[in-house]
Amino acid sequence: MEKIIKLSLSCLMAGASALFPSVVCAADGVTVNHLGVNNTLVRVDSGKRFLLMPVQESNDDATVNVVVDGKLEKTVYVRLAKSKVDYYVPLSLEDYSGHDVVLNVVTSQSRSTVREAKEDACWSRFVVSDTFDTSNREKYRPAFHHTPLYGWMNDPNGMVYKDGVWHLYYQYNPYGSKWQNMTWGHSSSTDLINWTHHPLAIEANGLGAVFSGSSVLDPDNTAGFGNDAIVSLYTSAAASQIQSLAHSKDNGATFEIYPGNPVITLESEARDPNMFWNAATGEWNLLLAHALDHEMLIFRSPDLKNWTLSSAFGKGLGAQDGVWECPDLFELSVDGTEEKKWMLICNINPGGPFGGSATQYFIGDFDGNTFTPDKDDEGNVPTKWMDFGKDHYATVSWSDAPDNRRTVIGWMSNWQYAAEVPTMQFRSANTLPREMGLFKATDGQIYVSTVPSPEVDMLRDRLVSRHSKLSAGKNPRKISLPADNDGICEILLDIDSRKGAPVSVMLSNDEGDYVDMVYNPSESTFTFDRRKSGVTDFSQDFPAVTVAPTFSDEDSTLKLRIFVDRSSIEVFEADGKFAMTNLVFPTAPYNRISFSADGGKADIRNLRIFSIKDIND
CATH class of the missing domain: 2.60.120.560 (Exo-inulinase; domain 1)
Incomplete structure (x- = not known):
């Protein structure tokens, strides 16, 4: 074993393959050792910034266990190339400089022999590099909508405005352009038009992947993390879905995970916590999607850590064909009147009016504990849709937006085909930012109004x-x-x-x-x-x-x-x-x-x- 470790990383040692048939020649800085038909070790020179991993999208995910100095650092899932390389994704090595880095790779597709497994394209295509090229290679990359530089993106989440900056977090896979490895990606903007991309904000840990959630400013230090800390609540998803807390003291750049997680556990699947300060009651409220039960759970808390379930809303109401996800709740004025109403957003998949995913909403009243929906003249709660296209989903609002604005953004795709659209370097974009209002129509019902945010004029x-x-x-x-x-x-x-x-x-x-x-x-x-x-x-x-x-x-x-x-x-x-x-x-x-x-x-x-x-x- 010692001899194998000391082999030249460029596999130039004469007769290496003959002496050690489990060793595959790879690029400089990488040594590949096959342990069996579906288990391989990839040893990496940690002196570079990135290990570039070759992806073939039609392949199944391989489990890549990143082992640093003999300890498991993280596990990611990558569609490692079998017969061709569609593109590369980077694994950052910057935190591991000077340490021994080994990838313990388990592929899902077994081979009859090790010799057959060694023929997979990925083993000779790993590259260590100080750069990763994110310049656009896509014909269909939007020119004026927010997109990730590379990889998969779906739900916007955790959005918060602080000190003149709009922070947009989003469901992100940095290891491929299909759904997997959910983390919080992060972009920010001072004008809702031009976006700066930042390192990953929150990554998976022992409690699971990082699903959708929300962020708020805590000006009065109710949570004990400091005045004006950004506090985020998100779903940790593994065998079960539980709710976890994190906070940022550097304006949303990095987050500390709360050691007391999870802060909410239930006996059934629930996700996408959306919290806000309720000035009328002097406490925090939270909506949590009880996904398979087609309802929203409403909680309250004095400190963002201890949550009490107050009520549930939605059983048998609205569109019920798919899971309920990504809630939001806020108060708006009705145009041309002095009346105010609450709008509850409920994203649903499937069950949209034109197939697949869509965003429905309810208008009503909220007292801090219970949401009561408006009814039509026949005593029914009508189903209403925020957008009448096929590609508008997971729409939620920024917390703490200036001038009492209610600004939202959505995921511009549909779960029916989001992973199959004709792009590969990246998948999915966000809608234009939009402003929410309410108006009363001729049928007497109150509906949402949706217009582009005023910053869009700058385009x-x-x-x-x-x-x-x-x-x-x-x-x-x-x-x-x-x-x-x-x-x-x-x-x-x-x-x-x-x-x-x-x-x-x-x-x-x-x-x-x-x-x-x-x-x-x-x-x-x-x-x-x-x-x-x-x-x-x-x-x-x-x-x-x-x-x-x-x-x-x-x-x-x-x-x-x-x-x-x-x-x-x-x-x-x-x-x-x-x-x-x-x-x-x-x-x-x-x-x-x-x-x-x-x-x-x-x-x-x-x-x-x-x-x-x-x-x-």
Whole structure:
């Protein structure tokens, strides 16, 4: 064994493979020792910053136990390459400099012989390096939406505003572009548009992976971690789901794990704690998703450590087809009135109105212990949706946002196909940041309004097209979209259907890809058809038509604001009465917009098209 350890790391010792058949020649700084058909040791020179691990996405996860000086440091799961290398992911070695580092790798796919196992592509492709290239290699990486530099991202969580900085934490896999190894990734921004990427914030420990949760400022030191500490509560997920506490004294850069974890345990699956200070009752409240029971549990606490269960909400209400996840609860004013109501967000998967995951919400009253939902005229609690596209999920708000703002952001994908979309270096983006409000519709019900955050205006570059009035009839009226940055743009327009006929707004390219958006004033609907939008064959669930109510009154004019990025389109009614978020993967950028009103006439008024800056370049 001693002789094997002393072999040259570059495997240049003559006859090494013959003398020690378990040794595989690898790159400088790496030695591979096979112990059996599915167990291998990878010895690493810890003098470099990273070990780059080769990934093949179609392969199964290998269990990679990182052993430092003979002690288990961490366990991660990586789809190590078998027949080809799709990309590399980095394992940081910076904390292990001068120590002995060994990966004890267990693969899930057994081989008949060690000789066969040695043929896997990964064993000769491990690389130690002082750099890891995160420059973009993706055609469909958004130009103005937040994305991880590499790896998988899903739910935003732990979002908090402090000292002029918006902190965005998110579910993150730093070891591949499919779901696994859940940690809290971290980005921050001073303007909600330009994001700075930071090291991992909270990683898995002996209690499990780090699932979603929330963060708050504790100005009065109720938890005992110091005034203005950022305190976070998240789900530790292993054999069971339990709730764990952490805090940061350096403005959210690093976190200390509370030694008294877990702080909440239940006899059934529960996750995604969302906590907030309730000024009316002088204590903390917490919502916890009782996922499989389709309800939200409501807790209260004086100190963020000791929680008392007050009530449960949701049994038999709203959409019940999927698990309930990622709750949020906050108070908003109803536009044009002095009335205030509470909005309870409940993300659900599956069971969305167009299949897969979506965000529903309830309007009602909250007394610090119990949430009481509003009912319709027939005495029922109506099901309401925050966004009417297929790609809007896990939406929650920033705590402690300035000026009493209720600012939210969502995950821009759908669990039906999130792991199969045609990107590989990274997967998933966030929606644009949005502001929440409430309005009362003609049916007497109160609904959420959703508009882009005011900072989004900073994305505008040049006004490339402006028309005060265009007539739309049977023959499409075409306008070119900007060529800058692959055609990304913001489009503002008013649709006036003079005879009440459906009006089509179509985005298209020279390859025959198109998205058809239709306003139907007689039905008060807005539809979005992406069945021919470009690349759609990666999932049978991706081609779809989504439909939003426009909440129109007698005025037949619909005012829209449309954001086109390289792989997404977000549509907002100008006053926020509906929002619609859909991914698209055109084979070439959409380069024109056209308007038509088959069977009638319509006017397109106040058309403005802005090019948009590429902030992710």
